[in-house]
Amino acid sequence: MSSEPDDPEVAARMRRAHTVACGFLGAVLDARPGGVTQEAWGWRGRTLGRPVTGPYGPAWLRVVRSPVGRTSGKLWMGPEDAEQLVPQQVPRPCLRLVRQWTKGEEAYKAELYDLVVDGTLSSTPVLAAPPRLTTAWWDGLRKALDHLSAVRTDRTAVRRAYLDRAMPKYLAFLGSGVPTTPPAWSTAHGDLHWANLAGPELGILDWEGWGTAPAGYDAALLHAYSLTMPETAERVRRELSTGLDSDAGRFAELVVITELLQSAERGDNLELVPALRRRAEEVWHRMTADGVAGR
Incomplete structure (x- = not known):
């Protein structure tokens, strides 16, 4: 919102x-x-x-x-x-x-x-306070993202042409060799942040932009919007590790960081920028160590 x-x-x-x-x-x-x-x-x-x-x-x-x-x-x-x-x-x-x-x-x-009786977990995409969420809530989110990823659609949430154009520009501070080709694609909500999630009973709101995206995109986006709350970001990494702890997930993190750095140029979510740049460097270091750079 x-x-x-x-x-x-x-x-x-x-x-x-x-x-x-x-x-x-x-x-x-x-x-x-x-x-x-x-x-x-x-x-x-x-x-x-x-x-x-x-x-x-x-x-x-x-x-x-x-x-x-x-x-x-x-x-x-x-x-x-x-x-x-x-x-x-x-x-x-x-x-x-x-x-x-x-x-x-x-x-x-x-x-x-x-009406979603419980309301959203935050009034804005970036958290103002850590959410108190149950194990069942996280289990439900994992299952929901698994079901969604398998949906067949011709809708597109993230375009390949955008990656080729934007990633070299907004990730230039990482140096050369940042890949722009996703290891895999799947169907995503496309705007999975805290103002689009309800709790304590799980609900996912705002389905305007759903479609195909780099695999792991939703988990990466929720993680990026959590970076101002380190404990919550760690919880996202732990609970959604299947989507994040892989070549595809790390690439998806760079995609999301690219998008949010671009939106920050328009004045959106400026408080995230330092954490986004730090996270990009962490992810790129891991990708380089794993030999992903230059593939």
Whole structure:
């Protein structure tokens, strides 16, 4: 999740769209005591989610905005594709209803989900405090990622052309020879961070960007977002060692670090940058020792 957009007109437009969506889907906005409504914003105000009561009971109503000409891409269709193709062994809120409309040059989509009662483990992708998670939660996450990795899809979360272009640029501080060819590919959630994970009962939210990625990508991303909390990062490495402790997993870590260093140029998650660079050096040292460099 992100903060409310800086542009007040964008925020007002999305709140109006959310009200329209409530009318379309027969939902009523829920407010906390004192009349304050919970809001979850996507990147730069692209999405807005709020708790509602709908035709199926307590729910979460999310509104997505896109230019009219860009409504056929993977982000627009991701949740609906996941509802059809991702098996039930991957725990996530059920997508109940979808409604689309346009207003001027903007297209909107309303998505009504079952409410995740426990809520997410963090309000932001980067942890503010260590989560308290059970062995069962971690076991469930491992199984969910295993089931997801086997899903067959033509959706793409990470493109090979991006790796060839971005990895040499953002990992230049490691020197030459950093590989850009993944040892293996598998299907990934593509945005597995702490604000997209629920607990204490496991739930995986936000299925916009799922698709094929370098094997180990989800584990590597969750680990990267944990680096400001060393004990949590160690727990991720231990619990998700199958995805991380291999040539494929180490390569996936470099992919994720590349992406996050690039996003930091736009001002995102700047607090992660020193830890990301240190981790890249650690991973590259291990890859070099294992003879991966230059393959």
